[in-house]
Amino acid sequence: MRFKKELDFVHLSKFFYIFSIAITVAGLIFLATMGLNYSVDFKAGSNVDVSLSKNITLEQLKPALKDLGISHEPDITLGENRVNIRYDEVLDSNQDEALKAAVTKLDDKASFEINTVDTEMAKELARNAIYSVLISCLGIIIYVSIRFEWRFALAAIVALVHDAFIVVAVFSIFRLEVDLTFIVAVLTIIGYSINDTIVIFDRIRENLRFGKQKTYEDLKALVNKSVAQTLMRSLYTAFTVFIAAFFLLVMGGESIKMFSLAMVIGLLFGAYSSIFIASPLWLLLKKRQKQTVKSNPAKA
Amino acid sequence: MLSFIITVLVLTGVMAFTTPGLLDKVRLGLDLKGGFEILYHAEPMEAGAELSRASLQKTAESLEKRANALGTSEPEVTTEGTDRIRLKIAGVTDEAEVRKKMKEPAVLTFRSAAEGDPQGTFSKIELVGSDFVEGAAEVQRNNLNQPEISIKIKDKKKFAEITKRLLGKEMAIYLDDQLLGNPPIVRAVLTDGTASISGNYTIDGARELADTINLGALPLKLTEKYSQSVGATLGKQSLDQTIKAGLVGSLIILIFMIGMYRLPGLLASFALILHTWLLIAVFVVADFTLTLPGIAAFILGIGMAVDANIITNERIREEMRNGKSILSSVKAGNKTSFRTVMDANVTTIIVAAVMFAFGTGAVKGFALILIVEIVLSIVTNLYFAHWLLTVLVKAGALKKPKQFGVKESDIRAL
Numbered sequence: 001m002r003f004k005k006e007l008d009f010v011h012l013s014k015f016f017y018i019f020s021i022a023i024t025v026a027g028l029i030f031l032a033t034m035g036l037n038y039s040v041d042f043k044a045g046s047n048v049d050v051s052l053s054k055n056i057t058l059e060q061l062k063p064a065l066k067d068l069g070i071s072h073e074p075d076i077t078l079g080e081n082r083v084n085i086r087y088d089e090v091l092d093s094n095q096d097e098a099l100k101a102a103v104t105k106l107d108d109k110a111s112f113e114i115n116t117v118d119t120e121m122a123k124e125l126a127r128n129a130i131y132s133v134l135i136s137c138l139g140i141i142i143y144v145s146i147r148f149e150w151r152f153a154l155a156a157i158v159a160l161v162h163d164a165f166i167v168v169a170v171f172s173i174f175r176l177e178v179d180l181t182f183i184v185a186v187l188t189i190i191g192y193s194i195n196d197t198i199v200i201f202d203r204i205r206e207n208l209r210f211g212k213q214k215t216y217e218d219l220k221a222l223v224n225k226s227v228a229q230t231l232m233r234s235l236y237t238a239f240t241v242f243i244a245a246f247f248l249l250v251m252g253g254e255s256i257k258m259f260s261l262a263m264v265i266g267l268l269f270g271a272y273s274s275i276f277i278a279s280p281l282w283l284l285l286k287k288r289q290k291q292t293v294k295s296n297p298a299k300a
Numbered sequence: 301m302l303s304f305i306i307t308v309l310v311l312t313g314v315m316a317f318t319t320p321g322l323l324d325k326v327r328l329g330l331d332l333k334g335g336f337e338i339l340y341h342a343e344p345m346e347a348g349a350e351l352s353r354a355s356l357q358k359t360a361e362s363l364e365k366r367a368n369a370l371g372t373s374e375p376e377v378t379t380e381g382t383d384r385i386r387l388k389i390a391g392v393t394d395e396a397e398v399r400k401k402m403k404e405p406a407v408l409t410f411r412s413a414a415e416g417d418p419q420g421t422f423s424k425i426e427l428v429g430s431d432f433v434e435g436a437a438e439v440q441r442n443n444l445n446q447p448e449i450s451i452k453i454k455d456k457k458k459f460a461e462i463t464k465r466l467l468g469k470e471m472a473i474y475l476d477d478q479l480l481g482n483p484p485i486v487r488a489v490l491t492d493g494t495a496s497i498s499g500n501y502t503i504d505g506a507r508e509l510a511d512t513i514n515l516g517a518l519p520l521k522l523t524e525k526y527s528q529s530v531g532a533t534l535g536k537q538s539l540d541q542t543i544k545a546g547l548v549g550s551l552i553i554l555i556f557m558i559g560m561y562r563l564p565g566l567l568a569s570f571a572l573i574l575h576t577w578l579l580i581a582v583f584v585v586a587d588f589t590l591t592l593p594g595i596a597a598f599i600l601g602i603g604m605a606v607d608a609n610i611i612t613n614e615r616i617r618e619e620m621r622n623g624k625s626i627l628s629s630v631k632a633g634n635k636t637s638f639r640t641v642m643d644a645n646v647t648t649i650i651v652a653a654v655m656f657a658f659g660t661g662a663v664k665g666f667a668l669i670l671i672v673e674i675v676l677s678i679v680t681n682l683y684f685a686h687w688l689l690t691v692l693v694k695a696g697a698l699k700k701p702k703q704f705g706v707k708e709s710d711i712r713a714l
Contacts (some may be wrong), residue, residue, distance in 0.1 A: 037511070050533070051531070051533060051534045051537060065641060093396050093399040093400060093524075094396060096395075096396065097395070097396040109529075111334075111532065111534040112529065112530075112534065113529065113530045113531060113534050114527070114529040115528045115529075116411065116524070116525065116526065116528075117525075117526050118523075118524070118525045118528040119524045119527050125660070128658045128659065129657055129658075132654050132655055132658045132659070135654045135658070136650060136651040136654045136655075140647050140651070143647060143650060144377070147643055165460075169687070173386075176354050180663065181596075183595055183663070184593060184655070184663055184666050187654075188597075188600065188666075188670070191647065191648040191649075191650070191651030191652060191670075192600075194644070194647045194648075195607065195645075195647070195648065198640065198643045198644040198647060199611060199644065209496075229618070230614075232614060233610055233611055233614040233615075235562070236610045237543065237607040237610050237611065238445070238601040240553050240556065240557075240604075240610065241603035241604055241607070241608050242603070243552050243553055243603060244546075244549045244553065244599045244602055244603035245551075245600060246549070247548050247549035247599075248542065248545050248549070248599055248600075250545070250597055251542075251544055251545035252541055252545040252546075253538030253539070253541050253542045254538065254541075255519070255535070255538065255592060256542070256592055257330070259596060260596070298430070
């Protein structure tokens with residue numbers, strides 16, 4: 001499958017820049033005002049997931065939980081044969097047991113998953129996540145600068161930070177729960193979404209060898225050509241991973257739902273940013289080089 | 301051609317024959333088989349005292365012994381950093397009881413036989429851990445060159461009184477409720493607060509006892525920093541759901557590859573199955589524990605592994621459309637796509653390595669699987685798939701561009 005008429009990706013990218021900037025700004029506003037909906041992984045407290053053999057109602061559950069002597073009112077989310085109970089306070093092991101006993105009275109086949117985190121631990125997890133993101137980016141910049149040139153590295157980093165940020169923004173805007181697996185998803189997106197970018201950059205680098213690009217128009221045509229040549233494989237490679245993430249989301253275990261959702265969103269934006277953000281951005285950087293050092297021929 | 305057929309047949313046979321056995325041997329994490337995991341923060345009971353590596357190690361060992369004593373299956377206890385202990389226990393019926401027991405500090409007591417105690421049991425507590433001078437228990441050799449343990453007691457008068465009263469009698473050493481070794485006999489009235497314990501100790505045994513006394517003198521307080529407890533039913537449910545999701549996803553990927561790339565797609569699918577089999581084998585051989593995030597990495601990795609084949613095959617098709625012969629298209633496609641795939645994979649490995657270095661628990665597991673998977677995919681979906689295709693083309697089995705999914709009308713004259 002090929003495009004008969006060559007699309008002007010560079011030109012189109014202007015609209016996508018606006019689109020991406022709009023989402024980024026919206027994300028920043030939401031993050032600044034509402035923050036993220038942290039799960040117990042990042043906020044001290046206890047999270048109880050119960051798998052039930054029948055549906056129980058809030059009316060049944062609330063009085064049962066009331067007698068436990070836990071001062072905090074829990075957040076309760078009911079689902080199909082499941083219930084999630086979340087406390088902002090760490091339950092001790094006696095309270096854990098009392099809670100289990102209370103729910104087991106309502107359904108004797110109930111099965112539990114209880115997670116408890118101390119704030120200090122949560123802060124450490126968040127700190128490690130931020131370090132991981134920064135160091136990963138640094139590693140990628142160094143590698144891409146060595147294998148390509150710094151302009152490719154910079155454009156690639158902007159594209160992947162964009163992908164990661166948009167996932168965070170979407171989670172903030174829609175108040176989706178951010179847990180430890182979310183961090184893993186964001187890091188995986190950073191590691192993976194650069195793959196498509198590399199494929200396109202590799203082609204740009206290859207095409208640069210074939211001819212001397214004297215003007216900006218030449219370079220622009222080269223970028224358009226490179227993106228068009230690699231478009232289908234970028235889409236296909238993103239598609240296969242997307243399929244894997246998508247089925248994890250709709251069919252996989254409950255506790256990796258948010259992970260899978262973050263992956264799905266990240267993969268979509270990753271494919272989009274590789275095509276419409278990374279390459280045009282490289283062109284923008286390259287253009288400035290041409291303007292400032294006219295005597296210097298373009299290096300590949 | 302013969303080598304192609306033999307390779308495919310042998311590998312298929314090996315995979316079909318070994319897969320059920322391998323799958324049974326994969327060790328499942330607590331989130332899949334049920335159980336609980338606790339991360340403890342350890343600090344000395346007495347404020348200001350120092351936490352040594354040895355006492356942390358010793359506390360971890362005593363936790364493991366206690367978990368074993370409570371009849372749990374394969375407890376796993378590991379120390380993390382300088383002040384943490386991670387405990388994993390599967391298949392516990394009375395979780396609250398186990399958790400309570402685990403948190404209690406190790407209690408060291410020296411006991412004597414009280415009135416009415418049956419032979420060999422000791423119930424009167426003479427000395428407790430905090431009566432000993434911290435870190436003072438040492439292993440020495442006596443005149444007969446046998447190892448013995450020297451100890452120091454804080455309260456000289458109390459010790460003098462005890463030794464006087466128990467002269468010639470046995471004084472037993474207990475850690476929690478477990479008697480350690482043969483009870484030594486008090487041989488003299490000791491007034492300076494020091495004593496040496498001798499018996500038929502090996503040097504290792506003596507060292508262990510000295511460590512135990514030192515630990516008893518300065519027990520560690522354990523606080524739960526993080527805990528995760530998963531019911532067995534819920535774990536099984538997660539496992540089944542996620543495996544099913546993976547199978548459906550993988551199947552669609554295989555159908556896509558074959559539909560899109562025809563024969564080379566079929567080869568890629570074979571390489572992908574080999575890749576998955578190898579990954580399971582690595583899990584079993586390296587004794588990795590498979591957790592839910594691990595399965596997620598596993599399944600995503602399948603989607604990533606075929607990227608190598610997609611990039612290669614797209615490149616080959618492109619070369620064909622430009623009018624190259626099939627053999628030279630395959631050669632050029634394999635060569636140029638190799639570099640692209642390597643560059644892309646290295647960046648993913650960089651991120652996974654950082655995750656492994658900075659992550660804890662499940663994050664580490666996820667990162668490790670991702671790294672192993674990428675390395676394996678380079679072997680199977682890059683080298684092996686390239687080789688299979690080259691052999692087939694050289695043998696003349698692939699002669700028509702149609703077999704690559706390329707229309708004749710798309711081919712430009714050279």
